[in-house]
Amino acid sequence: MVNRVKLGRNLVIPLALFLLSLPSNLWGQFIEPPGGSDEVYENYASELYKSYSQEFETIKHYDDFGNYLVEGLDVFELEQRRPGVGRLIKYKYYRNYFNNLVISQDTYKGFATSLIVGDAVRTKFTSLTLDRSRLNGVRWDGATRKNQFTILGSRLSSPIIMPIEQDLQVTSISVSQQWPRYLFGGHWKTEVGDILKLGATYLNLSQIKSEEESKERNFLKGDVTEAEPREIYLRFTDDSPESDWGALIYGPPSAILTYEEGNVRKRMAIEAIPERETTYPLEVNGEDSFVFTYPIKWEEDVVAISVDFAAVVANDFQISAAHAYAAGINPDSLTDNTFFKVYERARGDVHDQSNKQVVHIRYGLDTGISIYGIDFQAYLGGLEIKGEYLINTRHSKYPLLPGDRYTEKSKAWYVHLKTRQGPFTLGGEVFRVDPDYATSLDIYSREAYLSPYSPASDTSGGVHDWLVDDNDDNDRYPDGWPFWSSGTGDFQSLFYGRNGWEVWNPENPKPDAGIFPGLDENNDGIPDDDQNTNNIIDYYEYFMMYYRDPPRFDFGDDWNNNGIIDSREDDVKPDHIYDPDLKGHHLFLSLRPFRDMDFTLGRIRQEQIAGGGQNFINYGKLLYKLDFPRYGKVQLYHVTKRVQDDIPNPTFQFPEGPAGFISFTQSEFTLDPVLMRNSVVHTSYVGTQFLGIRGLNVENNLKSDVNRMRTTPYHEKATIEYWGGVHKIDYNLKPLPRLTISPQLKYRWEWEQENLATEEDETLRHQYWVMPILRIDYELTPRTIIRAGLQGDPFFLDDKAFMHRYRNKLDPSESQNARIFKAMVTQAADYFGYKVYFNAGFEIQRIRFLEDPDKEPDYSNIWVTVLAGW
Secondary structure, eight states: OHHHHHHHHHHHHHHHHHHHHSOGGGTTOOOOOTTGGGOOOOOOSSSOOOOOOSSOOOEEEEOTTSOEEEEEOOOEEEEOOSSSOEEEEEEHHHHHTTTTEEEEEEEETTEEEEEEEEEEEEEESOTTTOEEEEEEEEEEEEEOSSEEEEEEEEEOSSOOOOOTTSOOOSSEEEEEESSOEEEEEEEEEEEETTTEEEEEEEEEEEEOOSSOOOTTOOTTTOOOOOOOEEEEEEEEEESSTTSSOOEEEOSOOEEEEEEEESSOEEEEEOOOEESSOOOSSEEEOTTOEEEEEEEOOOOTTEEEEEEEEEEEEEESEEEEEEEEEEETTEEEEEOOOOOOEEEEEOSSOOOSSTTOEEEEEEOOEEEEEEEEEEEEEEEETTEEEEEEEEEEEEEEEOSSTTOOEEEEEEEEEEEEEEEEETTEEEEEEEEEEOTTOOSEEEEEEOOOBOOTTSSSOBOSEEEEEESBOBOTTOSSSOSEEEEEOOSSSOTTSEEEEEOGGGSOOTTSOOTTOSOOTTOOTTOSSSOGGGTTOSSBOGGGSTTGGGTOOOGGGSOOOOTTOSSSOGGGOOOSSOOOSSOSSEEEEEEEEEEOSSTTEEEEEEEEEEEOTTTOOEEEEEEEEEEEEEEETTTEEEEEEEEEEEEEEOOOOOEEEOOOOSSSOOBGGGOEEEOOOOOOSSEEEEEEEEEEEEOOSTTEEEEEEEEEEEEEEOOBTTBOSEEEEEEEEEEEEEEOEEEETTEEEEEEEEEEEEEEEEEESSSOOEEEEEEEEEEEEEEEEEEEETTEEEEEEEESOSSOOSTTSOOEEEEESSOGGGOEEEEEEEEEEEEEEEETTEEEEEEEEEEEEEEEESSOTTOOOOEEEEEEEEEEEO
16 A cells, blocks of 8 residues: 555656646647637738739749748749750749849959849850850859859750740740750850960750660760661762862762661671662762662661761762651651751862772761860060860761760861061961861751740751851841751751841831941941831932942952952851861051051962862052041042952842832842952042031042953953942031021942953943932921921922932933922920930822833822830
8 A cells, every 4th residue: 555655656746747848739729720729800900901912922932952042933944854854934024024134143252253044145255166146045154353254054945035025924934845955065264464365165065855864865965866767868969069070979889787686786788779870980060969878677676776888989079968767656657858967078179080089977967066175365575366276076876876976076276466566567367167167056856846935946857056146247136047947848958047036127126127237337236227227228218328328339358259348248157257168377467657557468368178169369458547627538448459269158238229118128148259260359449528618518439349350261351340439518507596408419320341351341330329408407496306308309300300310321211210308397305204206207209210201109108106215
């Protein structure tokens, strides 16, 4: 009994301590829903009521280590899993609230950093590596006093381009891809003392397969599109179809198929099937081609690893290959073949069989490229040196997962030197860019995804990705880009398409639409040849034509000898400092005897490594500019050059016409006639401006080109002469403080003729314009101006009147007289912090063609516009 009492006493204290240690909510616990015991009355009489968010659905965000970041919303997400499907998501807030650009910046103890996510991020490393005006992706920049770096990444396939002109109504745009193509890389630059700047670049562009991961896959080298060949086609063409000699084939190329059967590698020969019966050696010339077909053995237990070809060829050959693969589940039903990839080209334009050789080709599709190298700038006393050295590694693979991989390397490099000693400047450059060096990648893709937010739908077929834009006018939009016509039309050819953003759209005008290289002298972001941004070239638009002239009336260097000033060319090539397949040097010596005069002697030697063309120039150049304050200026320019240039340089050019409605969307692809194969060319320009009388402006410009062509296999001895002139005078008269009267008169003419040694002379161009203009500006109030203009005689349209005239001596049907009247009122106002301009007016045009008086395209226009700015 006593023991029991002691036991009970001994249990009291531990039991009491246990009960005290229990959570307090165990005491008197009620049977209620959670939170029922915490009822609190809410009153909003003195505390502001907070409504539920109608626009933002915020949540708390943590990183992958559990660290709290922010309470907010999703904006952008890029994810790539292996294995798994990569996805890119852009939420509506990315477009609607951040305008497709998010920037984060930070600085700490001399280190500055910036993170950028955007749809159009201007990005340039060097012109031979990366130069994109609208990179869609992510970049991280950092800088210290002596070092700078950039790291970037972009999914080039279906990158989701959100239209900035309209808000996004859906929650987000998401695109997932099984075969994405990624660009990533970086650039680093450092300063060594005050004399040397060093830079290093690495870039990788490749296609990967998201859903699978195996030892056969490689993120850097890329994954091959799995399109198992059933037939391979080997095509022979003339590498220079414009020449008189082509390629020689000495017999059907041999082919060896390597395959695995039961984990054992075996080899077998494949018989070539020519496209037609023929004899050897076979010559392929001009636009002709010859194709051999090789059927590939296919069995369920047989896995092809590689196919190797050997061909005996000579002269100016080009060898390309493509293949057809099974369509769907039927192994006997073949698709259209992939695009032809060029594997081998002859070095030079050979025609004497001196380069007879055996060419070996390993068949595969491209999967990726890597570009890496260094650049430098040095200042040693009075010597300036800069250069760059780059290696391009191109990866390809036989189109099966276990197929063999191949790697090809090409190089590009250049060095510039320049030194000044007194009035002399001595300089030079030496360079070489291999034929296979490219800042682009052509992939055969089987991704079949259509997206309205991508620049082009990636369907089964060729896809062209590039790292360097063709952006000759250096604005926010590339001029265009090459593309493969996938699935329809001639899908075996790489086409060039003009960028739709460069096309003027009246409903959505762009500030720098149109492609006018080198024509923004006032740096206002508006092309000088379309200053009023109405899609009509100013030198063909009434009234505006007084201030502008076609490019051929201007002067400047033309070192590729296609008749277009180099700074004004709109070509179809990436903006590399040197084109691929080119090597050579340039040496020059300049003398500056006076401050405004430069005289230069130079020598240019350029040769195509594979193409066989050349551009040899010896030249002398004089440039003299003299300004007379308050009186005017004089400009003199002359170049004499001895030229041997047979490399064509096509361009886009605007069509010619009298005046009116020639829009800059109508530029046409124009071939280079290659008129300086063996020539002595003299180009001269004289320009004067007189401002010695207040309110008076008198300008006279004269230009001449004389091309003395020597006999070549392409043309006989001849001389082509061009003369053109612009003469104008205008005077600003102010009879009243608010009234300005401006009479203007301009005469523009040009004449071109070819003088042949054995035939009659031929006039190539002969036309002139007479432009009498009267303008009146009246300030009704300090903010309201009335403007009116008359171009041509106000009463008559015949030749006796003082008319606007255009005469074309070669095509009189285009000759015409015209009368144009335009009036407008402009009023400026301040409205809620904005500067608002109202512009209303009307225009009447009357045109009479001399040979067809009934053809009178009269025109009238009434407009009202409202502009708002800051």
